[in-house]
Amino acid sequence: MSQILIVEDEERISSFVAKGLRAAGYVPCVAANGRDGYHLAQTGDFELIVLDLGLPDQDGFTVLRRLREAKNRTPVIILSARSSTDDTVAGLEGGADDYMVKPFRFEELLARVRLRLRQNLPAAESSILTHNSLQLDLRTRRALVGDREVDLSAREFALAEAFLRNPGQVLSREQLLSRVWGYDFDPGSNVVDVYVRYLRNKLGAHHFVTVRGMGYRLAAAES
Numbered sequence: 001m002s003q004i005l006i007v008e009d010e011e012r013i014s015s016f017v018a019k020g021l022r023a024a025g026y027v028p029c030v031a032a033n034g035r036d037g038y039h040l041a042q043t044g045d046f047e048l049i050v051l052d053l054g055l056p057d058q059d060g061f062t063v064l065r066r067l068r069e070a071k072n073r074t075p076v077i078i079l080s081a082r083s084s085t086d087d088t089v090a091g092l093e094g095g096a097d098d099y100m101v102k103p104f105r106f107e108e109l110l111a112r113v114r115l116r117l118r119q120n121l122p123a124a125e126s127s128i129l130t131h132n133s134l135q136l137d138l139r140t141r142r143a144l145v146g147d148r149e150v151d152l153s154a155r156e157f158a159l160a161e162a163f164l165r166n167p168g169q170v171l172s173r174e175q176l177l178s179r180v181w182g183y184d185f186d187p188g189s190n191v192v193d194v195y196v197r198y199l200r201n202k203l204g205a206h207h208f209v210t211v212r213g214m215g216y217r218l219a220a221a222e223s
Contacts (some may be wrong), residue, residue, distance in 0.1 A: 002117055003027045005046040007037030007063065008079070009056050013102070017050060017079075020106045021113070023178035025165070034058035038066055046074055048116055050109075051096070053080040053087070061094060068095040075116040079104065107158065107181060114138070129164040131218055134203060136164055143203070150202050155180060159195050160203065163218050172215040192216075 004026050008014040011032070018028040029044065031037035034055040041049055041063075049067075053060035064076060077098040078091045088099045098112050118127055118138055127138040135144040141157055143150045152160065158180045162171065173192045181191070196216055200208050209217050 002047040003029065003045060004113065005029050005031065005037065005040055005044065005049045005074075007031045007034065007041075007049065007055065007060070008052045009033060009054070010052075013052075013079075016106070017109070020110065020178065023175065024110055025179075026113075032056075034060065034063045038063050041067055041072060041074060042070065048113060049074055049076045050113075051076050051078050053078060053082055053091070061090065064091070064094050064096060077109070077112055077116065079109065107155065111154065111158070129161065131164050131167050132207065132221060134160070134164065134207060136161055145203055152199075152202065155195060156198055156202070159192075160199055163199075163208070163216070167218050168220070170211045170214050170217045176215070 004021055006014050006017050006021075006028055008017070008030065009032050014030045014032070018030055021028045029040065029046070031040050034057050037049075037051070037055070038058075040046070051060045051063060055063070060078060060080065064078075067074070067076070075097045076095065077100060078096045079100050079102065080087070080091075081102040083101045091099045097116055100109060100112065129136045129138065133146045136142075136157070137144075138161070143152045143157060143160060159176065162176060162179050176192045177189065180195075196208055207219050209219050211217055
């Protein structure tokens, strides 16, 4: 599993991001200041860094500059409340791979994390998920049923990806809500059921099996 370093001094934000990444199958590690973040980035085996700019000891620009000067090429996504064009340009020109402004939606951050990690995959590693007649191209965000291309929204695609990454596994509503939307489980919410219905309508109802009292899973592989 990919290890991701979160350098963020606001505990509320770092815990929210860490929880969402953990639910999506990643291993998060949190540093609450720039010095610790730099040290961990240099000594740990991280595949991506989520970096705040407004850190208490040394700001994110300094951390980023030191990493790049040390030839550390770990992908960096800046996540900051600073929204000016000058800050965005400075971050990207300073070596960041992406820049997101707070407040943010977790599903967008997760999509950007996945994009950066996919771009660093070895060329031989496939970016296509398949199960029975379903196929998802993670690079182009295309969905196919057989030879037919299906238009999926970003959340529908993320939900389909969660199923195809876990073939044969029963996924609870809580797991799906956390992985796709980044939310804590609300027993009164039916958003997962609604989106599973959307996928059934678009990709074929027989692909998604309801497991009573537990959740959903992909149908068994066709012989």
